[in-house]
Amino acid sequence: MEILENNLQKNNLLESQKLLELARVDSKILEVRNLSISCGGEKILDNISFSLEGADNLVILGPNGAGKSMLLKALLGVLSFGGGDVAVSGYIKWKDDVKIGYVPQKISPEKNFPLSVEEFFKIKKIKKEEAISLLNMVGIKDERFIKKQISKISSGQFQRLLVAWSLAGKPDVILMDEPTAGIDVGGEETIYNLIAGIDKEKKLSIILVTHDLSVVYKFADNVLCLNKKLICYGTPNDIVGSESLRKMYGEDVSLYKHEH
Amino acid sequence: MSINFVSLMSALFIGGAAGYLGSLMATKKMSLAGDVLSHVALPGIGFALLLGLNISLGALASLIIGVFIIWLLGMKTSLSSELLTGVVFVISLAIGFIVVPDHELLEALFGDIASVNYADMAMVILISIIVFLVARNIYPKMMLAYISEDMALAEGVKINKNNLIYLLIVAVVIAFGVKIAGSLLTSALIILPAAAAKNISGSMKQYSFLAALLGVVGAGGGVALAGIIGISAGPVVAILSAIIFGFTLAFGKIMR
Numbered sequence: 027m028e029i030l031e032n033n034l035q036k037n038n039l040l041e042s043q044k045l046l047e048l049a050r051v052d053s054k055i056l057e058v059r060n061l062s063i064s065c066g067g068e069k070i071l072d073n074i075s076f077s078l079e080g081a082d083n084l085v086i087l088g089p090n091g092a093g094k095s096m097l098l099k100a101l102l103g104v105l106s107f108g109g110g111d112v113a114v115s116g117y118i119k120w121k122d123d124v125k126i127g128y129v130p131q132k133i134s135p136e137k138n139f140p141l142s143v144e145e146f147f148k149i150k151k152i153k154k155e156e157a158i159s160l161l162n163m164v165g166i167k168d169e170r171f172i173k174k175q176i177s178k179i180s181s182g183q184f185q186r187l188l189v190a191w192s193l194a195g196k197p198d199v200i201l202m203d204e205p206t207a208g209i210d211v212g213g214e215e216t217i218y219n220l221i222a223g224i225d226k227e228k229k230l231s232i233i234l235v236t237h238d239l240s241v242v243y244k245f246a247d248n249v250l251c252l253n254k255k256l257i258c259y260g261t262p263n264d265i266v267g268s269e270s271l272r273k274m275y276g277e278d279v280s281l282y283k284h285e286h
Numbered sequence: 287m288s289i290n291f292v293s294l295m296s297a298l299f300i301g302g303a304a305g306y307l308g309s310l311m312a313t314k315k316m317s318l319a320g321d322v323l324s325h326v327a328l329p330g331i332g333f334a335l336l337l338g339l340n341i342s343l344g345a346l347a348s349l350i351i352g353v354f355i356i357w358l359l360g361m362k363t364s365l366s367s368e369l370l371t372g373v374v375f376v377i378s379l380a381i382g383f384i385v386v387p388d389h390e391l392l393e394a395l396f397g398d399i400a401s402v403n404y405a406d407m408a409m410v411i412l413i414s415i416i417v418f419l420v421a422r423n424i425y426p427k428m429m430l431a432y433i434s435e436d437m438a439l440a441e442g443v444k445i446n447k448n449n450l451i452y453l454l455i456v457a458v459v460i461a462f463g464v465k466i467a468g469s470l471l472t473s474a475l476i477i478l479p480a481a482a483a484k485n486i487s488g489s490m491k492q493y494s495f496l497a498a499l500l501g502v503v504g505a506g507g508g509v510a511l512a513g514i515i516g517i518s519a520g521p522v523v524a525i526l527s528a529i530i531f532g533f534t535l536a537f538g539k540i541m542r
Contacts, residue, residue, distance in 0.1 A: 104439035128440040135433055142489040146433075149426040150441070175488060176433075201440075 055080045055124060055199055055231050056101070061116035063096055063105070070096050072255045074116075076248070080198070083225065083232040083245045088252035094235045095131065097252065098203050101233070102128060127192035127200040134184065139177040143187060146176055152194045160190040163227075164220060185217055193224065199231040218244050242266065289513040296402050296410040297466050297509035297519070298502050301475060303414035304459050305501020307421055308480030309494040310428055310452065322371040323453070324460050324472040326352035328382025331394045331469060335387055341394070342406070345469070346461035352378065353453040361446055382469070397468030397520035410462050417455045418498075424448045429490065466505065467520040478527035479504055485531075485538035500530055 056078040063071040071093040078084050088094050099105045105112055120126070135141070147157035157172060164186040176184065185205060192200055205217040222245045225232055232245065242249055242262045249265050251257040258265045327345035334344025352374055359370050386394045393401075402410075431438035431445045438445055456476065463472040483496035508523030515522070 099436065102436070102440045104436055126440065128437060130434045130436050133434050138484060139432075140484060140487040140490055140493040141429060141433075145429075145490045149430050173489075203436075 053080050054078065055082075055121045056233075057117070057119045058101075059117040061097075061100065061118060062114070063093070063100060064113045065096075066111055069254060071100075071252075074250075074252070074256050076250050076256075076259055078199075078231055078233065078248075080121075081229050081231055082247040083234070084248050084250060085242050085246035086233065086235045086250045086252060087237070087239065087242065088257075089237055092237075092253045094237075094252055095203055098201055098233070098235050102126065102201060121198070124199060125195060125197040127195070127197035129188050129192045129200065129202040129205060131203040132181075132185075132205075133188075134181060135177040137177055139175070141176050142172070143174055143176055143179075144172045146187070146191065147194065150191065150194050156194070157190075160193055161187070163193065163224060164190045166190070186220065189217070189220065189224070193228070197230065199233065202232065202234045204236055205234075221245070239266075289510050290402075292404060292407045293402050293466075293509050293513070293519070294506060296407045296462075297505040297523070299411050299414040300459065300463050300466060301479075301501040301503075301505025301523075302498045303417045303421075303501070304463055304472075304475035304505070305479035305483075306418055306494055306498040307452075307456055307459055308476040308478075308501070309483060309497035310421060310425060311456075311476065311480060321473045321477065322356075322375040322378075323349060323352060323456055324464070324469055324476075325375055325382070326378040327460055327464050327469045327472070328394060329378055329385055330461075331464060332382050332385030332387075335390050335394065336385065340406075341401075342409075342461045342465060345464050346457065348378070349457035349461055350454070353450070353457050357446075357450050357453055360449075393468070394464075395468050395470045396518055397464060397466050397471065398518065402465055406462075406465065413458055413462055417459055420451065420455050424451055425494070428452065466509065467523050471520040471524045474524040474527055475501065475505060478524070478531050482527070482531040482534040485534040500527070500534075504530055 054077050058077065059075045061071060061074045062069070074097065076084070086094050086097060096105070100114060101118060103118075105114060143161075144154055144157060147154075147160075152160070154172065158169060161167075161171060166183065166186055171179075171183075176187065179187065189205075192202075200221075202221070205221070218241055221232065221234075224230070225245055234241065234245075243266075246262050248260065249262055250259050251265060327349055330344040330346065330348025331341045332344075333339075333348075334341045337344075356371060356374055382394070383391070427438065427443045427448050430441065431443055431448065435445060459476065460472050463475050466472075467475055479499075479501035480493075480497040482500050483493050487493035487496055504527035505523050508526040509519045511526065512519040512522040
């Protein structure tokens, strides 16, 4: 009798452990395991594994040509487009029903392209009122802005517009490909401050690709350093000043730990 | 000479559909393909004339083959689209000149609106409406892909599928446009109204509406004018559309 009870307890324990395991898996918004990408026989990414917890931010760091944009495209599931023989192996699993927003690398619409801001939102079936409130969120308060042509606004405003557009439809996670740090989005604010502000307000996950080390402390919970292979993966404090960063950027890495 | 009702109706509808399609030809790749496609009609016209078939059906057959060649090669190879369309263009012209009977070469090249009958007219009206509806359906997706292919893909837009649909409806419009403007000038029906509309539009809604409207005016006005003067319609349509483009260019400059 006693043995039986013991067994039962054991079983219960096992069950609850399983549940705990499940809950842990569920809080993950993204899991990537052993991801390798090669293009025309050349290895672009080699055996990358990482995961992202809900509401956490990940900064993907690496020099030019490290395969960062490729990784982002693989995460978006748009890698196979555009021909070329791209081979992908490994495992990318998003949380079920995940909504992904995407802010592409700097793009500029052709001169005289006659699409208005309002129509740009309409592509995503976003109504005027919602578009205005999204624009408000990225600091564009002028209501006439919505009537302007997207080819006639400044590149800073266009960056803001792309961020607002990516926020439409309440995404769980936003993927950003090298938002240009130097770009003038108005006043003192950089595009990173803007995103950090929205992040605080909205409890989003952000995956941000950059080669700019200084971004890391602004909003990374985790940092993934990439140079075709996974160089390092951890919290900002773990990786900044580590041997691996020197390995990636060469000797003269001069970034000091911020004391928060 | 007088204005023929059947010709005029056909021109009005095909002009509107062609103009509207032209406003979608926002990407360089697409506009090149559209330009070249009208010449791809030539071999088909030639075979149709030899076999005594309707030239629009002949044109459509060779256009659909051309569309698939351009689309497949564009998707599967990394060759530049300029090169691909250039090759298709030259081959089509060469085959066309061999196949088209000498005494009908002018008609094939510049169109012969007088050969349009009631059945053609009914077909043109139906086709124009279908083309308009299909184009309106893929319009926003194509705009997004034009701004950024990655953004469009991330939103689940099937870019290759849309491009194929677009090329196919362009092929259909050209197949019926060749009777009005001929294989050399049909691209004018598609390119010029949109180019003119772009000069004076502040939004995509205005742009697509004006492109269709100017297409109607250019094609309809051209056919009417050609009827009155008593010359073939194609060149008159092209010249009138070019004049409209000139006006909008000047007007747009003044407005800014």
